[in-house]
Amino acid sequence: MALKAPSPYELKKAFMYPRKLYMRHRENLEPGFLRSALELHYYRPAFYDWMGAVHANPQLLYEADINADSVVIDAGAYTGEWAQDIMDRYGATLHAFEPDPRNFKQLNRRAQQNDTLIPYRYGLGDKTETVQMALEHLGSSIFTDTSGANGVPSAEVEIRDIAETWHSLGLDRVDLMKINIEGAEFPLLERMIETRLLDKVDCYMIQFHEWHPGAYQRRRRIRKALARTHTLEWDYHFVWEKWTLK
Template sequence: MASLKRWLDLRRNPWKAEHYAGLKAWRVENALQTRFYTYDDLPPDAVVLDVGGFEGGWADRVISVQPKAQVHVFEPHPRFASALRTKFADRPNIMVHDFAMGGAEGTLTLSDDGDASSAFGGQDGALVAPVRPVGAVFAELGLDRVELMKVNIEGGEYDLLPALLDSGLMPRIARLQVQFHLFEPALIETRNAICARLGETHNCAWCYPFIWEEWRLR
């Protein structure tokens, strides 16, 4: 049934072809285990950013590999942020921040759709969350060197990553794992433009378009 739905979606929206090709390769190559969850080289004092913390599963994975890592979890959804604070209450090296990072101070309206909660296509009864400039956040937290940054923010990457690039902060990030989301055809070129700029300081270690990709500082 899922395969039929994907086939019908692709017939109606051929611009999603790159996404579905990436998804197929991701599954065939078991990339979640063979590429994504490869954190054995993190140093003991690694500073890690979990941007889009949701229920904290990714932070759990990092801490299981490197228990002394300093992990900053950013989760603007108030219910998820509250649950994360409870979950990590006894882990002083995991710090939860209940706001989003972006290009400027402001707010965003989130749909309340679990792990797909997004500022794209707001719905009735949606939630309002604060946005803080990424440059100010880096300065306040003293983030001079980030060993690993994971970004999964349901479309917010198209604001956050250009802000990181414009502020000159990308060279501070040794390793970036990002999931670009494909909500409309125009985002294909938007992603291409961001990747071209990332390529000025980082190499693409691996890529499954609109699924996950990783960039490493040269």
Template structure:
């Protein structure tokens, strides 16, 4: 990191209370869960269906398949990353790549080209085209019923996908959800709050670090807190 970047970070820590609070939450998350995407689930069984929504390079899918012997479906709309995932798991039956996102309706995405921060909500810099498929149609096509665990890191797409899952009742099929909400504007705080309120009708939040990671378990899941 450059001296300028270090000074900029120091200045934000000194002058921005919200940034200081976020840094404190991030340190607490790292202490509890480590620096990587959470991938530890009690009660997940071999053969369970797991969804990696926002696959990037496929590392999380690889870790889940190796640790739990589950069947992982990876959704990644960015063409460069989707190709990498398809090549990585070409000889595997336990990891199934899908070169598109899932959301409320079929659509075309114009994505920023920013590695694991690539987003349809950021317009600066180079772009790439991807696709979204209607999540209800995808679930019907693949016969998804019970989803043992889901990782969702889709750079703002959660504000479309989660309400769609809730509104059409598919959310009831998800036993464990680990989601990263993203904050691109102040309005995202209310959007997140509204989704969490709706999600709480079927699921319980078992741990939460706002706008970092949080995990929800279905209320009917054995051992889940009421």
């Protein structure tokens, strides 16, 4: 049986692994959220800049011109921490999409205590399909190895076409959309451009992921499309960026 050639994504991750080990030794952090977050971003300078910005303004990722009448989409809701902060701050109606079954279980429990939080056990993308997802808590992804050979468990999850979902939920305008979906942001946003949904959202908070095939070119094309209708408020390269409607 022929061996499967590594993808460009896997090659990039392998190339950066020595740097991750070096930085892990230099930072000497205890295992936990901060170390996990740094390693997800391979200790890039932009992530340190982001941490500095959040230290100066802890509300940076939660500031938006919304209120209790607003509609918010959280694509990649994880267990609902960001959603909870948005609801506590603004009282907005929040549609939270999370395909990872372990994360969704916690998200659903949170929704039972919040009438304005509506959880969906599927992800958003450019088409409706069932795929395997590697379950890595902070970095669960449909683009990483799902064979189990690396010790990471996987599960079959559902992804739904953003355009079909938009119409089935009866959405018109969305006041805020947060996107953090481990590489799936590229096909999702490309589909929104294709179906003329991009300008239906007043404010975007997006985390693009660098270690995916064509990431730089695809991000440039998406940002060019966004710039026609939105203004870039702030940008931490391949960490987080915020766009608001002109």
